[in-house]
Amino acid sequence: MTKNTMSQAAASRIQSASAKSNGGSVPKGSFASRAQSSASKPNPTPPNGPSTTGRPSGKNRGNNVPKGK
Numbered sequence: 001m002t003k004n005t006m007s008q009a010a011a012s013r014i015q016s017a018s019a020k021s022n023g024g025s026v027p028k029g030s031f032a033s034r035a036q037s038s039a040s041k042p043n044p045t046p047p048n049g050p051s052t053t054g055r056p057s058g059k060n061r062g063n064n065v066p067k068g069k
Contacts, residue, residue: 011039 018032026032
């Protein structure tokens, strides 16, 4: 399962709309504030991302050999 990341531009639009409807302030814990927080965090590495140890992963530490018929 992958998570979609929030872009800074999208979070800005959400926060702007929220502020306009709330008299210029964005309520704490609102969707707009959570979107802004999410957009400010770096994108996480995917679960199947590159090896952090520098060694290849998988069976026998190399590409799997095709099975014969």
